[in-house]
Amino acid sequence: MSEQPGHDQVSFGYEEVSPEEKTRRVGAVFSSVAKKYDVMNDAMSVGMHRLWKDRFVKRVRPREGEQILDMAGGTGDIAFRMAERGASVTVSDINQDMLDVGIERAMERGLDTLVWSRQNAETLTFGDRFFDAYTIAFGIRNVTRIDLALAEAYRVLRHGGRFFCLEFSTTEWPGFKEVYDAYSHRLVPKIGQAIAGDAESYRYLIESIRRFPPMKEFEGMIRKAGFVHTKVEPILGGLVAIHSGWKI
Template identity: 80%
Template sequence: MSEKVSFGYEDVAPEEKEGRVGAVFSNVARKYDLMNDAMSAGMHRLWKDKFVRRVKPRAGEQILDMAGGTGDIAFRMEKAGASITVSDINQDMLDVGIERAMERSIDTLVWSRQNAEELSFPARHFDAYTIAFGIRNVTHIDKALAEAHRVLKYGGRFFCLEFSTTEWPGFKEVYDVYSHKLVPQIGQALAGDADSYRYLIESIRRFPPMPRFEAMIREAGFKHTKVEPIMGGLVAIHSGYKV
């Protein structure tokens, strides 16, 4: 039986998922903020601010921001004076980020097209690895986590911001209706693309629950792992250290 991986609610071959996810993000690259606003009711901006506060970027550090193509996290971190490499598998997303950096007169970032499962960087190169709302779209999450561990220096820190499943009674049901029914309609109305938004919501439902994902981070070799749920687990900040 050939391997299957999830693409939303479908199970597909790994090579098919990579291509289809690539198409989704090429479609939404120019509507990135709209996409995140639709999925989070605008709260993603506050969550990203909190995430960067947890990362605590410092001057002189080397930080890899994976799946960070449009620069949202990197723009927040570069103010600290860290040297940041922004990587993404999707060139359309990177192109948007580069344009946004030029608009902000930010010329200190390095932009690099990379597959999270097979990074070209040497081992023990970065002080921190960040990935926000990207890891659930990776074909083999375990390989991406192993690569994150490999490229981090000893003492390096891993931080991941990702949607999960809220455990707040009542709110969970309301958000399920909002996300499954309204978000694709918003995508269609504002971006002419219901299917991409539908996939992004379905991908959240197929992502491992918080305890299982934390276990995966530990299995990749990280120590002192931690999960910080936000809004009852609607999103969570996962972290760990290479020691």
């Protein structure tokens, strides 16, 4: 009997699949693109992802002595920025290939203070109330069960801890949305094929953006997980957004 879309199904791009199948397919996507991931980010965003990440870390305000969990942080982009500010950062990712790229990049930088840990965002192995901050950049839309990941983020944060998420969303700027939709659907897979030899993985990544909840809906999910003083900061009209909340 074939599976029918329902409450036990989750989205993989525009498909409905079982949670186990999504986890497997997302793993395959990121294993495929790991070595070219940062090059592709530059190509797809015309380098703007670097500015977005700088802005994100500025909002997090990492401080010396803090324990910060950077989830889905495989290649180290966010962690390197936070470590420069003196924070003790644990970089976690479900995909070992992504972590391997990050470890190699850290070694090239002579940065040996980071902790690298393979983790599933939905079932973290860290103890309760362990971290001062939890960050996740361009990763939560690929989590199979976002509600479980948010619940785990809340659990591992200390009281007074802060949650920050950088993620693509849907721009509300008239005209720009249509231009970006055309660019992303038509050109990004071709760029992925040219640079990484993989059009399908990048087609999924674009589709996953389209299926991600709108900004206000995702903010509601963050509040439902227990966070308070939630905030959404749109960038480029909401093409990208910084979400935040506090555990008190």
